[in-house]
């Protein structure tokens with residue numbers, strides 16, 4: 001799998017970006033991940049990046065988007081926060097990913113058995129987590 005270049009990114013439509021993620025998830029579900037040379041991708045992206053997607057997901061250890069969508073270095077912007085909430089910092093990151101860096105799609109990825117959602121439903125209050133859960 002090739003590392004995305006500016007030209008490759010420019011040729012991807014939003015519909016194609018969604019399809020790339022669906023295909024990657026299908027590979028993940030079937031345990032058929034693409035063989036990537038991540039060190040080579042790290043070197044190839046050292047001077048710039050051209051990810052095709054911005055994905056907002058939870059910090060949950062089971063929802064690593066690069067793994068569950070079978071993507072490599074430089075393919076997606078991964079924005080992670082408990083409960084995949086939106087705030088100005090997250091929106092600014094998404095705007096950077098799309099308007100500045102050229103990503104074609106934004107995905108908000110929730111998941112089952114989310115501790116943040118459960119905490120918000122249970123009205124958990126604990127340090128800084130209280131403010132975060134009020135946004136869920």
Ligand SMILES: [Zn+2]
Nearest residue numbers: 058060114115
């Ligand atoms: Zn979660």
